[in-house]
Amino acid sequence: MTSSILEELRAAVIEGDTEKSMTFAKKALESNIPPLDAITKGLAKGVKEVGDLFSEGEVFLVELVMAGDAMKAGMSVLLPAIKESKTEMTSPGKVMIGTVQGDIHSIGKDIVGTLLEADGFEVVNLGEDVASDVFVEKVKEHKPNILGLSSLLTATMPAQKDVIKKLKTAGLRGDVKVIIGGAPTTQEWADEIEADGWAGDAVSAVKLVKQLIKS
Numbered sequence: 001m002t003s004s005i006l007e008e009l010r011a012a013v014i015e016g017d018t019e020k021s022m023t024f025a026k027k028a029l030e031s032n033i034p035p036l037d038a039i040t041k042g043l044a045k046g047v048k049e050v051g052d053l054f055s056e057g058e059v060f061l062v063e064l065v066m067a068g069d070a071m072k073a074g075m076s077v078l079l080p081a082i083k084e085s086k087t088e089m090t091s092p093g094k095v096m097i098g099t100v101q102g103d104i105h106s107i108g109k110d111i112v113g114t115l116l117e118a119d120g121f122e123v124v125n126l127g128e129d130v131a132s133d134v135f136v137e138k139v140k141e142h143k144p145n146i147l148g149l150s151s152l153l154t155a156t157m158p159a160q161k162d163v164i165k166k167l168k169t170a171g172l173r174g175d176v177k178v179i180i181g182g183a184p185t186t187q188e189w190a191d192e193i194e195a196d197g198w199a200g201d202a203v204s205a206v207k208l209v210k211q212l213i214k215s
C-alpha cells in the first residue's frame with residue numbers, strides 16, 4: 001500500500017499531473033505515511049528523474065516545468081502537515097532563507113524552511129531570485145541567527161559568495177551565520193566562500209542549524 005502510493009507520487013511528477021499529485025499526497029496522509037517520506041521517497045524521486053532526462057536531452061523544458069508544478073502541487077498538501085507536527089513551543093531561533101539572484105528554483109529551499117518551522121524555528125522565507133542587496137537589507141531588518149542561501153544552478157552559485165561579501169562590507173557578517181545548499185553546491189564550495197556550513201538535504205540542514213545555534 002505504502003509503496004504503491006509512493007510510486008504513484010513519483011509517477012504523478014514524471015507525468016506532470018498536478019491533480020494526481022495532490023490526490024496521492026492526500027492518500028499518503030490518510031494512510032499515515034510520514035509527509036517527509038511522501039516528499040523524499042515519492043515526489044522528489046520523480047523530479048530527479050525528470051531532471052536527469054532533461055540534462056540528457058531526453059525531455060524538453062516544458063516537461064521540466066510540468067514536473068516542477070506537479071511537485072509543488074503535492075507539496076502544497078504535504079508541507080502543511082509537516083508544519084502541524086510542530087512540537088517546540090518557544091522558538092529556538094530565527095532563520096532567514098532565500099534562493100539567490102537569477103535562480104527561481106524554490107522546491108528544496110521550501111522543504112528546508114518547512115522542516116525548520118516544524119522544529120519550532122521562526123522562518124523568514126524571502127522567496128526566489130533574491131538580489132544580494134536585498135538579503136543584506138533583510139538581515140538588517142529581521143536580525144536572523146542564520147541565513148540560508150539556496151542555489152540550484154552552477155551559474156548562480158557565485159551569488160552565494162556575493163551575499164557573503166556584501167554582508168562583510170555592510171559590517172553584518174559577525175551578526176549572522178550563513179549556510180548554503182542546493183544540488184550543485186558542496187562543502188568545498190562552502191569552505192571556499194567562507195560560509196559557516198553546508199547541507200545536502202533538508203534533514204541535514206535542520207541538524208546544521210541546531211548545531212550552529214548551540215555554538
Ligand code: B12
Binds near residue numbers: 054067107154201
Ligand atoms: C524542478 C526543476 C526546475 C523547475 C523549478 C520549479 C520550482 N518552483 O522550483 C523549473 C522548470 C522552473 C526549472 C527551471 C530551470 N532549470 Co531546473 N531543475 C529542476 C529539477 C528537475 C528539480 C529541482 C528540485 O526541485 N529538486 C528537488 C529538491 C527537493 O531538491 P533540491 O532542490 O536539491 O533541494 C534539497 C537540497 O539541495 C537542500 N537544499 C536546497 N536548498 C538549500 C538551502 C540551504 C540553505 C540548505 C542548507 C540546503 C538546501 O535541501 C533540499 C531538500 O532536501 C532539477 C534537477 C535536479 N536533479 O536537481 C533541475 C535543474 C536544477 N535545472 C536546471 C536548469 C538548467 C534549469 C533552467 C536553466 C532550464 C532552462 N533552460 O530554462 C531553468 C532555470 C531558471 C532559473 N533562472 O532559475 C539544471 C541545472 C544545471 C546546473 N547545474 O546549472 C538541473 C540540475 C537539471 C539538469 N540536470 O540539467 N527547473
